[in-house]
Amino acid sequence: MSKTTRRTFTISMLALLAACGRPQQTTKFQRYSGPPITQIQVNKGQRRMHLFSGSTVVRSYDISLGNQPVGHKQFEGDGKTPEGIYHIDRFNPRSAFHLSVGISYPNPNDRAFAEAHGRNPGGDIFIHGRGPQGNHLFPQARDWTAGCIAVTDEEIQEIYAMLQPRTPVVIYP
Template sequence: MSNTTRRTFTISMLALLAACGRPQQASKFQRYNGPPITQVHINKGQRRMHLLSGQQVIRSYDVSLGNQPIGHKQFSGDGKTPEGVYFIDRFNPRSAFHLSVGINYPNEQDRAFAAAHGRDPGGDIFIHGRGPQGNYLFPQARDWTAGCIAVTDQEMEEIYAMLLPHTPVVIRA
């Protein structure tokens, strides 16, 4: 074997060994093979979220809410989590909060109320993980979001896999 061939072979083997020794990074995208989630119920007072298939609770999670958790979100910047019936309307795999699933706040009634008061209703309400930002800035905070519903990153991976567009989200005081 020539020196060039030996060198090429040695470098190739070292690269192969290095790749084999590297731990596989787990994907944040999971698969879900259970019953379809037909509704999400969030009880703000209990700080609990339930994913249901029909009347059966499939999974439940502790949640964090907006930094002003009492009352229905009415205006941009009020720090409140909305109350009412909404729907899943988008998925964000590149969220600053690990993964996120959007709800369609503001709905028609929310926009009309804010307009009647000459205000902006706000928007961008998500169910999301904590992500590096939430873990760093609010490691122990109970309610720390700007109006969203937050769970751990690991829980958000499960939720992201389980939900489909147009799933109803019922948020109660």
């Protein structure tokens, strides 16, 4: 075997081995086979979210909140994360924030309060990943959303798989 042929063979084999070592394409959609999640509790003051099955905490996450984290969301554009009892009402696989799970804000009380003040209560509150925008802002801006609850992209993949429609969401101050 000539020097050139040997070199070409060696380079070809290295390229083949490198191709074999590439990670496989992963999907953002996961499967979950653990206990059913029966409630989500969000503690805004601690910046923590807990997923429960009955009285057992299955998983906990550090979270980011709206850019005005203190107080209950009352009006569109106030930058606050709601407080109270809601439920999961939709799933968005095409979210700008990787994946997102909708929270049923505003509830009838939220709507009535905003109407009494001649304002719009807002909406589109989600638990979502960071996506490119949040990854760019975090960690310099701890609370950067418009009122949503944000986790990492990897964590929202897990959460998205664990939740079912109508799962209660309790958000504490």
